[in-house]
Amino acid sequence: MSTPLLEVKDLTMHFPIRSRGLIPRTVGHVPAVDGVSFSIGAGEALGLVGESGSGKSTTGRLITRLHEPTSGQIIFDGQDIAGWTPRQLKPLRRDIQMIFQDPYTSLNPRHTVGEIIGAPLEIHKLVPKQGRLRRVQELLEIVGLNPEHYNRYPHEFSGGQRQRIGIARALTMQPRLLVADEPVSALDVSIQAQIINLMKDLQKEFNIAFLFIAHDLAIVRHFCPQIAVMYKGKIVENAPREELYTNPQHGYTRSLLSAVPDMRQAVVGGRRERIRYTGKEEVVTTTER
Amino acid sequence: MKLNPPLPSTGATASTMGTEPRNVVLSRSPRQLAWARFTRDKKTVVAAVIVGIYVLLAIAAPILVALGVLNPYDNNQDLIANDSLPIGAFGGISWDHPFGVEPGLGRDTLSRIWFGLTFSFAIAIIGSFFAMLLGVVFGIIAGLTGGWVDYLIGRLIDLTLAFPQTLMLLALSSTVLGILTTVFFIPEGDLARAAYVILVLAVFGWVGVARVIRGQVLSIREREYIDAAKLIGASPMRRWFREVLPNLWAPILVQGTLILPAYISTEAALAYLNVSVQQPTPTLGNVLQDAVRYPVADFTYFIIPVLVLVILVVAFNLLGDGLRDALDPKGSR
Ligand SMILES: Nc1ncnc2c1ncn2[C@@H]1O[C@H](COP(=O)(O)OP(=O)(O)OP(=O)(O)O)[C@@H](O)[C@H]1O
Numbered sequence: 001m002s003t004p005l006l007e008v009k010d011l012t013m014h015f016p017i018r019s020r021g022l023i024p025r026t027v028g029h030v031p032a033v034d035g036v037s038f039s040i041g042a043g044e045a046l047g048l049v050g051e052s053g054s055g056k057s058t059t060g061r062l063i064t065r066l067h068e069p070t071s072g073q074i075i076f077d078g079q080d081i082a083g084w085t086p087r088q089l090k091p092l093r094r095d096i097q098m099i100f101q102d103p104y105t106s107l108n109p110r111h112t113v114g115e116i117i118g119a120p121l122e123i124h125k126l127v128p129k130q131g132r133l134r135r136v137q138e139l140l141e142i143v144g145l146n147p148e149h150y151n152r153y154p155h156e157f158s159g160g161q162r163q164r165i166g167i168a169r170a171l172t173m174q175p176r177l178l179v180a181d182e183p184v185s186a187l188d189v190s191i192q193a194q195i196i197n198l199m200k201d202l203q204k205e206f207n208i209a210f211l212f213i214a215h216d217l218a219i220v221r222h223f224c225p226q227i228a229v230m231y232k233g234k235i236v237e238n239a240p241r242e243e244l245y246t247n248p249q250h251g252y253t254r255s256l257l258s259a260v261p262d263m264r265q266a267v268v269g270g271r272r273e274r275i276r277y278t279g280k281e282e283v284v285t286t287t288e289r
Numbered sequence: 290m291k292l293n294p295p296l297p298s299t300g301a302t303a304s305t306m307g308t309e310p311r312n313v314v315l316s317r318s319p320r321q322l323a324w325a326r327f328t329r330d331k332k333t334v335v336a337a338v339i340v341g342i343y344v345l346l347a348i349a350a351p352i353l354v355a356l357g358v359l360n361p362y363d364n365n366q367d368l369i370a371n372d373s374l375p376i377g378a379f380g381g382i383s384w385d386h387p388f389g390v391e392p393g394l395g396r397d398t399l400s401r402i403w404f405g406l407t408f409s410f411a412i413a414i415i416g417s418f419f420a421m422l423l424g425v426v427f428g429i430i431a432g433l434t435g436g437w438v439d440y441l442i443g444r445l446i447d448l449t450l451a452f453p454q455t456l457m458l459l460a461l462s463s464t465v466l467g468i469l470t471t472v473f474f475i476p477e478g479d480l481a482r483a484a485y486v487i488l489v490l491a492v493f494g495w496v497g498v499a500r501v502i503r504g505q506v507l508s509i510r511e512r513e514y515i516d517a518a519k520l521i522g523a524s525p526m527r528r529w530f531r532e533v534l535p536n537l538w539a540p541i542l543v544q545g546t547l548i549l550p551a552y553i554s555t556e557a558a559l560a561y562l563n564v565s566v567q568q569p570t571p572t573l574g575n576v577l578q579d580a581v582r583y584p585v586a587d588f589t590y591f592i593i594p595v596l597v598l599v600i601l602v603v604a605f606n607l608l609g610d611g612l613r614d615a616l617d618p619k620g621s622r
């Protein structure tokens with residue numbers, strides 16, 4: 001494998017727990033992300049799976065640099081952006097974007113769809129003012145919305161349509177990496193597949209790399225050829241999809257797999273074994289292409 | 290750079306889109322939507338009309354007094370019997386005095402209540418203005434900064450709430466009135482007393498506003514669209530003015546409509562405690578202060594100002610609640 005687009009090395013995020021008071025003191029730490037390493041090549045998709053509180057969102061927010069990591073490296077396109085200042089980050093924003101979990105709070109209710117999608121163009125002065133509307137309409141069309149709806153407000157759209165708007169906003173600056181933090185878990189099951197397929201198409205069309213965060217394996221298995229399993233702030237297993245399914249190395253992965261509904265078992269019937277992960281185990285990483 | 294062929298996955302949506310007429314797009318802004326919700330609620334519309342009438346009356350009163358239509362100051366001893374109560378049934382109601390006359394001096398009750406409305410409104414509006422100003426500024430600062438600034442403002446709020454308000458404002462009234470007249474050169478009498486009431490309203494009233502606004506700012510800051518704004522490279526200034534502030538107008542407006550009636554009743558309470566504007570200048574408060582002395586002897590005189598105040602406060606509160614529901618139907622979103 002040549003140099004990946006994103007390489008994360010030993011990434012750590014310890015949120016300080018601060019006492020409230022005139023002079024707040026740090027009274028402890030939450031080790032949300034604890035020495036995480038992985039890499040994503042250009043145009044590739046990595047799935048990041050784990051239970052609630054395992055540090056998936058924090059990892060995603062570190063890569064988009066909404067948080068500053070406690071330690072570790074985030075090497076994007078050959079540069080370590082882990083310690084960059086907001087000013088240094090501004091041009092980088094074009095390359096790394098995010099799709100959020102909640103389509104209701106991720107769009108400002110006071111802005112029209114055109115304003116939401118066009119804002120990046122305005123901030124980065126990418127397109128002259130007259131061209132913005134055309135670009136917004138083009139983006140609306142790309143994500144499967146009516147381009148004439150640029151003047152509408154978010155409340156006029158369904159959850160799935162709102163998520164498309166969020167995706168259009170992320171696409172505006174033609175990013176090279178998209179962090180999708182549980183992009184479909186707030187949506188109806190019937191809509192989930194549509195959104196996932198849309199992202200798949202976009203990935204192919206524009207060669208965008210994805211970090212796809214989900215809390216179960218069923219969602220990512222169609223999207224990500226490589227899947228990392230996260231547990232208590234650590235990546236316990238990082239393997240190609242097939243390998244992870246056929247030969248899970250880590251106990252926690254096995255418990256995750258046992259939670260995925262199995263077609264064959266549903267047809268044939270019979271009891272399904274559910275594995276509960278309790279104990280400690282060695283970290284197993286098998287990466288192979 | 291269009292996606293072709295049409296995505297199989299999005300086909301369902303795309304085809305429904307296609308059947309929609311493309312040119313006639315009936316789109317409503319949040320404001321239009323709020324207006325629709327507002328007018329749909331009958332109770333709120335009635336309340337708004339009543340509030341509107343009150344406001345018009347309060348504006349008209351000084352003009353009518355100047356024209357001589359209203360006579361809040363003239364005594365009518367000829368209408369008062371020997372027991373100092375008005376002559377005639379129902380507090381001396383007549384064509385000339387539709388609400389009757391005051392026991393004792395025989396002044397026209399309608400004129401006093403009507404003109405009193407103007408003074409009460411003026412005091413409550415100015416008091417609300419300063420309370421809102423302080424509350425919004427402190428609330429925003431606390432919500433935006435966090436840390437020790439937020440902590441200090443929080444303690445200041447607690448301190449204000451813990452203050453034995455009624456006791457202190459009675460005990461301090463002469464001292465503060467003295468300061469207002471000597472240090473700030475506010476003319477003694479009604480003006481100084483009005484200024485004192487406004488001061489009290491502002492000093493104790495900003496606290497509630499600040500709490501609400503702080504909470505709003507904190508909750509807006511946590512929304513994902515703020516993160517999205519950071520990610521597209523929006524400066525802190527832009528985030529504040531374009532993303533946070535537009536979402537604050539609604540709660541500010543609602544707070545304003547809710548504290549105004551509260552302050553009109555507070556003025557009445559202060560009048561009862563003798564710290565508000567004094568007779569002969571009428572306010573709703575001092576008219577009531579006089580009226581509550583005659584609950585049995587002159588029921589008409591007692592009940593009319595009470596009704597005027599109750600209807601005003603209820604209408605304002607219904608309006609405030611209706612506004613909140615219209616502007617913020619889901620409570621927080
Ligand atoms: N800003 C923060 N300050 C303090 N602690 C935080 C912060 N954000 C997250 N945490 C903590 O870090 C841990 C990991 O949280 P994170 O949101 O990354 O989990 P997650 O895997 O995304 O879970 P979920 O599936 O529920 O979204 C949690 O214990 C959480 O309480």
Ligand SMILES: [Mg+2]
Nearest residue numbers: 056057058181
């Ligand atoms: Mg999460």
